[in-house]
Amino acid sequence: MNTDRHAIVRVIGVRKTFTMGKVEVEALKGVDLEIFAGEYISIMGPSGSGKSTLFNMIGGLDKPSDGKVFIDEVDISQLDAYELAWLRNRKIGYIFQTFNLIPVMTALENVTLPMTFAGMNEDEARDKGMELLELVGLAKRHHHKPLELSGGQQQRVAIARSLANDPAIILADEPTGNLDLTTGEEAIELLRSLSQDRGVTIISATHDYKMLNVSDRVVWIRDGMVDRVEKREELDISVGGIGETAGAEA
Amino acid sequence: MEKRVFGPEGKGGVRRAIVLPWSKSLEISFKSLRVRFFRSMITVSSLVLAVSFLSFVLSSLNVAEGVLASGGADAAKRLLDAGYDVQVDAGTVAMTPKERWIVFLSMLVCAVGIVNAQLMSVTERFREIGVMKCLGALDAMVLRLFLLEAAMQGLAGSLAGALLGALFASLTGWIRFGWDALAFMPASGFALSVAISVGGGLMLSLAGVLYPAVVAARMRPINAIRAEH
Structure with missing residues (x-):
């Protein structure tokens, strides 16, 4: 990786311990990771590997028990509530496995909510919201509530929402986990084009092998540690049989 | 094309506030009430009952004062017989201790009911609150949304209750003591x-939502998102 590139996320010696009843579980056992601006990173690993925990740390949703997470060289454990809210609002876009749209709001309202928080006026927010829905191909359904949309459509609304304030980083937690093969591929394709066209850094936690095709690098997590980090070029060799399409792409 | 988090404006830019204008807060709270209309009606109905009782008791005293003003000593005796606590010299009628207790208890039961209903409403909306926080909402905004909802519920419920109670007090006064009781009743x-009664109901509604709203506002987004699994 080019050393002159800007490291947008730097994870240093992060450990996380959860207390479950009386038992202490170490979810992360000292993780070091650097993610560069504009990269498309997949964090792969079986469930229970600590992948989601690491992911939450990077997103500022959880604090490490030990170690530090820097976003753009700022230690996020040092941020106060306002700064964290600001970071979540303008600089990080979240996409969840279960879509997590607000059920009482229409698709458009869901997309414009972060803009309202950011202080954008209503007309501007509506225009931009429609633009983003157009981008994900749902402009015609802007007045529908989430429950009136299919899973794939809900996830596309969620992708539009994550882009509301032109974030620098998009965190996608199992974005294809609740989608079928085709809609999952559409969502992945959408994310890939966003990372290319808009220069957004995309970090996604997943165990969907379709994600490998589009990732610049894949971080494998096992037992709370980084098992290995692979670039896309190396993938088809190590993944072997699984990566038939990955091989074709490379 | 690379995007940076803290950009050229540096960390200082972070201080730009996250906002939620009042008009938008009102709109959001109003919508969430409308969506859960049946639910909020149940919360409101307990408030309507308690407030209408308070209003009934208070306006009955006014009606009794009307009777006193219209009929002098004779009316005072009738009121005493009817169980009112009459101060003839001052021309006023007061609540009996028993009435005071019942009013107090009804308000207490109502407050507990509101806390219960609002706690449930918060639990139901864990995920929604968590998502809002992930999108950058501050604790104060979540608190404000819940307080606004409670204020709207409180205002609607108290108004309905107060008018209902006053209407019934006037009706029973008219039937028991005749038209004079209402004609001589002090309007102020x-x-x-x-x-x-309206003020009391509003306070009750706000007091009842305070604890649930603080629970909602303090929730960390990570727990809220997890709550669904």
Whole structure:
């Protein structure tokens, strides 16, 4: 990786311990990771590997028990509530496995909510919201509530929402986990084009092998540690049989 | 094309506030009430009952004062017989201790009911609150949304209750003591009774939502998102 590139996320010696009843579980056992601006990173690993925990740390949703997470060289454990809210609002876009749209709001309202928080006026927010829905191909359904949309459509609304304030980083937690093969591929394709066209850094936690095709690098997590980090070029060799399409792409 | 988090403006830019204008807060709270209309009606109905009882008791006193003003000593005796606590010299009628207790208890039961209903509403909306926080909402905004909802519920419920109670007090007064009781009733006192009932109901509704709203506002987004699994 080019050393002159800007490291947008730097994870240093992060450990996380959860207390479950009386038992202490170490979810992360000292993780070091650097993610560069504009990269498309997949964090792969079986469930229970600590992948989601690491992911939450990077997103500022959880604090490490030990170690530090820097976003753009700022230690996020040092941020106060306002700064964290600001970071979540303008600089990080979240996409969840279960879509997590607000059920009482229409698709458009869901997309414009972060803009309202950011202080954008209503007309501007509506225009931009429609633009983003157009981008994900749902402009015609802007007045529908989430429950009136299919899973794939809900996830596309969620992708539009994550882009509301032109974030620098998009965190996608199992974005294809609740989608079928085709809609999952559409969502992945959408994310890939966003990372290319808009220069957004995309970090996604997943165990969907379709994600490998589009990732610049894949971080494998096992037992709370980084098992290995692979670039896309190396993938088809190590993944072997699984990566038939990955091989074709490379 | 690379995007940076803290950009050229540096960390200082972070200080730009996250906002939620009042008009938008009102709109959001109003919508979430409308979506859960049946639910909020149940919360409101307990408030309507308690407030209408308070308003009934207070306006009945006004009606009794009307009777006193219209009929002098003879009326005072009739009121005493009817169980009112009459101060003949001052020309006023007060609540009996028993009435005071019942009013107090009804308000207490109502407050507990509101806390219960609002806690449930918070639990139901864990995920929604968590998502809002992930999108950058501050604790104060979540608190404000819940307080606004409670204020709207409180205002609607108290108004309905206060008018209902006052109406019934007037009706029973008219039936028991005749038209004179209403004609001589002090209008300002009557208005005050209604106002006190509305104010009391509103306070009750806000007090009842305070704890649930603080629970909601303090929730960390990570727990809220997890709550669904």
